[in-house]
Amino acid sequence: MILLNDIYSAQEKMQGMIHKTPLDYSKTFSSIAKNEIYLKLENLQKTGSFKVRGSFNKMSSLKKEEISKGVIAASAGNHAQGVAFSSHLLNIPCTIVMPKGAPLSKIQATRHYGAEVELYGSVFDEALDYALELKDKTGAAFVHPFDDHLVIAGQGTVGLEILDQLPEVEVVVCPVGGGGLIAGLALAIKEMKPSVKIYGVEALACPSMKQSLHENKVVSINSMPTMADGIAVKKPGELTFQIVQKYVDEIFCVDEMEIARTMLMILERNKLLVEGSGASSLASLLYQKIPIEGKKAVAVISGGNVDVSFISRIIERGMVEAGRFVHFGLSLKDKPGELEKLLGIITLLEANVLNLSLEHMGEKIYPGYAVLQLSLETKNHTHVEHIFKELINKGYEIIQ
Structure with a gap:
């Protein structure tokens, strides 16, 4: 079994080789989560994640x-x-x-x-x-x-840093894949300060550690695709499972919508690019999956390695989930002035037109009509519902 001294030994070896990453307090996220939220920014670690x-x-x-x-x-x-x-x-x-x-x-x-x-x-x-x-x-x-003693001990140095940076910490929330990070972190923190609650977070698409704890043994599960690819591990480690059983208080899950929205929020509010697995810990707090309130809580942001080609899809998905982007079609009379009239209505409804295309021919397009495809930037879901209601009241048929 791994000892606390093993983690201290790992920390000593790393002196000058890796970063002691920042622990950043977020007023915005604290207000949303109803806790004092600190972000342990391992996305700013060398190579972009805690894995090093x-x-x-x-x-x-x-x-x-x-x-x-x-x-x-x-x-x-x-x-x-x-x-x-x-x-x-x-x-x-x-x-x-x-x-x-x-x-x-x-x-x-x-x-x-x-x-x-x-x-x-x-x-x-x-x-x-x-x-x-x-x-x-x-x-x-x-x-x-x-699933290795020395690897787990190395990851445990994240826990030592958290205790050093925020001695009064009450809760630590950590992403869980195979379990190396949470095992090392939980062992370090619980041995030093047993009162701290340690919670793990998995993608709902691949909750292998949660299922293993439920069955009291390591199990392999069938997973679904997830943007949190870094924690999409179908079978946790035997060693990590044993440590998690002993030191981790509970495992929670977040879905794709919650991950996408959180990634977008971190990008907008903190100007930080964070991968899906890294955002999962904060997502669990923002969407109040964990039954805590008024606590000093650290969310471990485990990594920030996002494929550049995927960034636009993250932003679009996050905006759709937050009700800030909507794409739909509507039936429009095919005569001069109709498009201008509709765009005037959209302007009064305070939506921003991002893209539009007009189709005059098609199987479901009646003579004398056209189908307009619209992409709008909106404020939230309530704004989208208001736009649809107003358009319908003015005689337009919405096609989604």
């Missing part, structure tokens, strides 16, 4: 004979970059197996650090199985993304 802590601690602890044939790891992205960065610092050759659907930005960043990348399988678990096969064939040392 565990990988560096693991690899710097290996003996020369253990790394004579290099190291190998499996990752959906952030662990890959952590291992690649650490291997570069320590001058150790490494191979990373990533799922074929891994974000291109994470694949490129991993290669940039000098790692050899192999793409295999559609999900992390398939990549992990293949990496273990390669490890047996090549004799390379394996750096597990979460």
